[in-house]
Amino acid sequence: MFGEGILKGLAETARNFLGSYVSKNRLTTVQYPEERLPQIEAYRNFPFLVYDGDDWQQGLRCVSCFICEKECPPKCIIIEKSTDKKPDAVGKPQFYPKVFNIDVSVCMSCQICVEVCPFDAIKMDTDYELSTTNRFSALLWDKHRLAKSNEHYHKIHPTEAAAVDAALATERAKVAAKAKAAAEAKPAAAPATNPNGASTTAADKPVPTASEK
């Protein structure tokens, strides 16, 4: 009939208009700052550096191997190696990054740094409220800004973090067994390093057999 389609359409829009006042589940909008949707576990945003224990400087897993810096497609990672060593996550004395910067204005969240890291030291974060008032220095994140605890990692990606922790535990056990064997073979040599490495510094205790380089 003449004009029937228009009337049908008007009825439909009227139904939507009135219905949106009656039933809440018609409105799909999430009123963001007040309410938020739960985050899915696979969500990722920018990388962060994982540290074990309480001291972010001592517990940093990164050994400054430069793999991520070399692999980073947009070249947003800047690393400077330290001159001294400290025990890493599994207890071996390693170099650590004196400077570790990520320019997040350049980072494209590709996760390649995470995939190439052999030490499980860099992981993807989920924080997305990152606006700043300065577009230069505030977007160049330094080591301190990037360092986040293993507990944080467990909170944002529980399954992944559990797998990483299990792998690290076997690695630590292996290193501890090796150190024990070495200590037994050479009882006169220096005492074995602390597997957890949180309380002692490696700088004054050089153990060349445990180092990779």
Next chain:
Amino acid sequence: MIPTPVQQADQIFVTLQHRLVSYLPAAFQSVADVILSVIAIVLVFALLFAVTTVLERKGLGRIQNRYGPNRVGPAGFFQPLADGVKSLTKEDLVPRTADQMVHFMAPVLLVLAAFLAYAVLPVGRNMVLANLNAGILFFFAVGTLVELAVFMAGWSSRNKYSLLGAMRAIAQMISYEVPLVLASIVVIMAAGSLSTVSIVDMQTGYSGIWPHWFLFTPWGIAGFILFMIAATAESNRSPFDLPEGESEIIAGYYIEYSGFKFALFFLGEYLGMFATSGLAITLFLGGWAAPFSFLTWIPSYLWFFAKLLLLIVIFIWIRGTLPRLRMDQLMSFAWQFMLPMTLINVFVAGVWHFMPAGVIRWGVCALVLVVPAFLLSRGLKQGKKFAARTYRFAE
């Protein structure tokens, strides 16, 4: 004679204006009178524009199951304030090759023309700026200035999209101006006057509780519907918003406008919509007259604005419902349906005048209108079958 409280409430603005003007020396009184009215019109309709933008955005949001603006102020009603500040602080870009003078004049002229039309609209009893005896003629003459402003904007921007948009806008506005004027002619025929005030005065009577609006005649209903369709096209609103056509020609004739000039175009467009709605109210809906005889105690200006808001709501509703027409559909609708229908409506109004009153007159007039409308809409559909399109070169 002492006016009753109801009359006092009805005439409160008129007496206030007289009171204010009477403090001035006699030489300035007539000028001050006009200036006061102009200030009132500018303030009230600019405020109505602000309210309408919020209502429209919230209404469209609800139609699409969204909230719409709800952040600034109570329920988002201060949003136009924020928008105004935003458009004022925005950079005003003018293309280097643009005709600077014309580019600047176009939005000013548009708003000016839109405001001029309010001079002849009676918004209440004794509340009209200029009671011209050719008021409707003045209204349409001023309405054509809008087309000039639109073309100035499109031409001076030196941008092919804005020129295309302006040409489309002009083609559309001129095409729909014809049915717009022809649809209002029936009322002029019935009232025998071009003055908006006397047209409203003719509709203020009541039979029982029912008002004598021109809407309640066959030619009145048809005229009102045709007038509203033409007014929608005339004010470039959806589904006739081709001149803007965000998806095809970005923003049409005002693509090169930014900041406050853009806001002025917006203002002008809405003011044009209010003005044509106001004229529709004046011609068909009894102007400021109450819809029932027992409701006449409510002040007349409130009735005018209630009717205006009702028409605005209908405009918003239509905008939320109908998709945009194609250019050829728009043109064929104007010339193949609107024009013949308005001409038939003029004929019906004449028949109505000469036939004796009664049910037969109603039946004959309604029949003469409905049958051609049906046949014409059939004719428009003829040979237009919907099928999957084949693209010869794209596949």
